[in-house]
Amino acid sequence: MIESIVESILPADLLARALTLKNTGYHIVQMCAVRKPAAYELSYSFAKEYDMINVRFTVAEDDEVVSISNIFAPAFLYENEMRDLFGVKITMINLDYEGNLYRIDTKTPFKN
């Protein structure tokens, strides 16, 4: 059965939650931003075999979000993508393309 479980957390709890999931055998599945007024709703999906947990938090437009790429190495692609397309300010990405993952003329096209 496909379930869509969403677990809301505070941005400050992200690293601790990610570490717990890593230590219990989960891997990163996807990371997604949704534009909200002057904010972003971020959903990180983690899976262990057929179980999937979607961890969600909201950050203000100018707030920084710490990368989880030191816990889940493949997260670097998703984080670079969110920053390129939405302008989410993600810091400490282990492979940082500095806004150049996508070769696009318009900066942060999904922001507006």
Next chain:
Amino acid sequence: MSTRSIVPFGPQHPVLPEPIHLDLVLEDEKVVQAIPSIGFIHRGLEKLVEKKDYNEMLFVAERICGICSYMHGMGYAEAVERTMKVEIPARARYLRTIWAEMSRIHSHLLWLGLQADAFGFESLFMESWRMREKILDMFETSTGGRVIFSVNKVGGQRKDMENSMIQEFVRILDGMDKEIKNISKTFLGDYAVKSRLEGVGVLTKQQAIDLGMVGPFMRASGIALDTRKLGYAAYPDLEFEPIISTVGDSYARTDVRIQEIYQSIDLIRQAASKIPDGDVAVPVKGNPDGEFFMRLEQPRGEAVYYVKGNNTKNLERMRVRTPTFANIPGMIEALKGCQLADVPIIILTIDPCISCTER
């Protein structure tokens, strides 16, 4: 002392149908690091939800990829149907399964051809694509299209297939089963082919988990995971088990994909024997509200469709995580330690689809 150098690979390369760039850090001929670079063909398709209503977006989803276009439309439709609590008729569930498995066969045959071309076996390439052509003919007969079919809709299917047509397809697939056994002997038994694939780009089971790999690339490293088991379309009514190999090299990935072709043929046989009569769609009223993360097994692996509605005709967000996007970290890891000459083979063994990846 070894010499360290950086060799650019792509975005234009004979083995790459689509553009991806890698900076390969070499010590003599050995790859010690690979830094990927994408973004040559980003189209911003997800942004179109602001301009296209939720029914029109299905046609956009189909255009994410030219190989698994049917499965993209299906994934989108399944996700939206779940937000709207729409239950599609049983016949539509079976039709989705049959067309999806035909897509998997043609995608795997296409990949086998590309793989044969990459190691220089041109007749094997042509033989694989000759067989794939039969599947495209079946698509044309049943949907009118060879690449984009537009038979999915939110609420079911736009077209039905006559039961006699389905039986004819099973007869054609029975014949193909024997032909595929013939090319399998070369792909899996030929000395020259094995020398290019065995022990190349090895990834362990733990690496496959840590790197979040999906699909045949992951299953070839020993993980028995197939999201068709989650129970969408008609898969809960059919009997199958994930196909795995425990070796984790390029040969194992080829083996898994060949066995999956047989499995798809078997699934179509099962579906053809069980498909019920009846409608192929239900009327859908209202607009999507709520959200859903849909996971489905495309030929290259698990895709995730996230849709979020706000009770208007336009979705608030559609996000697609394609299999190739998830497999890039695994590909980088598999390249480490390989010889420069094996780089094209390893890249191909993830079955990369860059149009999907960048959307």
